[in-house]
Amino acid sequence: MTGLLLRGVGAGYAGKLVVRGVDGEVPDGGWLTIIGPNGAGKSTLLKAVAGLLPHVGEIRAGARPLRALPARERARLIGYAPQTPQLPDGLSVTDYVLLGRTPHLGFLAREGRRDLQLVSEALERLDLGALAARPLHALSGGERQRAVLARVLAQQPRVLLLDEPTTGLDIGHAQALLELVDRLRAEDGTTVIATVHDLTFAAQYADRLLLLNGGSVVASGTPSAVLTAPAVREHYAADAEILTTSGGELVVAPSRALNRGPSS
Numbered sequence: 666m667t668g669l670l671l672r673g674v675g676a677g678y679a680g681k682l683v684v685r686g687v688d689g690e691v692p693d694g695g696w697l698t699i700i701g702p703n704g705a706g707k708s709t710l711l712k713a714v715a716g717l718l719p720h721v722g723e724i725r726a727g728a729r730p731l732r733a734l735p736a737r738e739r740a741r742l743i744g745y746a747p748q749t750p751q752l753p754d755g756l757s758v759t760d761y762v763l764l765g766r767t768p769h770l771g772f773l774a775r776e777g778r779r780d781l782q783l784v785s786e787a788l789e790r791l792d793l794g795a796l797a798a799r800p801l802h803a804l805s806g807g808e809r810q811r812a813v814l815a816r817v818l819a820q821q822p823r824v825l826l827l828d829e830p831t832t833g834l835d836i837g838h839a840q841a842l843l844e845l846v847d848r849l850r851a852e853d854g855t856t857v858i859a860t861v862h863d864l865t866f867a868a869q870y871a872d873r874l875l876l877l878n879g880g881s882v883v884a885s886g887t888p889s890a891v892l893t894a895p896a897v898r899e900h901y902a903a904d905a906e907i908l909t910t911s912g913g914e915l916v917v918a919p920s921r922a923l924n925r926g927p928s929s
């Protein structure tokens with residue numbers, strides 16, 4: 666069981682909390698997306714769950730508090746794709762994705778055939794097969810973003826933390842990536858916490874949304890419960906219509922007409 670439980674979680678920088686009092690639960694194979702305006706604290710919360718920032722309150726992975734997990738075990742359990750990754754210079758895409766296998770290798774052990782196979786599968790899944798030998802610095806922004814996700818997939822984590830995974834991706838690659846994550850969740854029971862700015866994508870792929878504003882949870886629940894026009898207005902200062910497609914999917918459509926009002 667590798668679902669996640671958050672109780673009264675706070676995190677911040679230099680001793681000052683910028684996120685506080687967050688409660689949430691993601692069951693095994695569940696998908697929670699954190700939404701909220703710029704600066705709300707989404708990345709900070711995700712970094713705390715990744716163990717990259719200290720936290721107050723309690724974060725549990727399965728039955729165990731995150732604090733009690735040795736670093737290596739945590740690295741096998743949790744895969745984290747940051748919003749603005751620092752990529753090492755000089756590595757090829759393949760060598761970089763191979764770094765995802767590090768938590769699984771014995772001390773001073775070299776990668777084996779299975780590791781190389783997982784790397785090659787991750788490259789194919791992210792449409793990077795043709796770029797495998799390229800140096801990282803010679804990739805486009807979206808290709809680099811996909812290389813980061815390929816590294817995390819090669820890690821085979823039970824919990825995936827994705828900070829703005831679709832930033833810089835065209836709509837086709839963004840959709841393919843979210844579908845891939847959804848398959849991992851459905852087939853392998855991978856637990857997912859993501860931050861996503863595109864509210865339509867957020868609604869389409871998560872079971873539950875957590876809306877943060879000013880470092881606190883202001884709404885949580887199913888996408889249709891959280892994403893209402895008044896909530897988008899209040900927390901994003903944006904005018905939008907919440908539409909439902911013929912397939913029953915929710916679409917958040919920014920609306921200039923609403924903004925202008927009936928008289929203009």
Ligand SMILES: Nc1ncnc2c1ncn2[C@@H]1O[C@H](COP(=O)(O)OP(=O)(O)OP(=O)(O)O)[C@@H](O)[C@H]1O
Pocket residue numbers: 678683701702703704705706707708709710
């Ligand atoms: N390293 C840091 N040191 C100090 N303050 C920081 C640091 N990183 C972020 N902050 C502050 O913490 C707050 C939350 O930032 P965070 O990056 O978590 O927001 P976010 O919701 O992910 O925003 P965005 O949508 O713009 O990515 C902001 O006020 C930000 O300025």
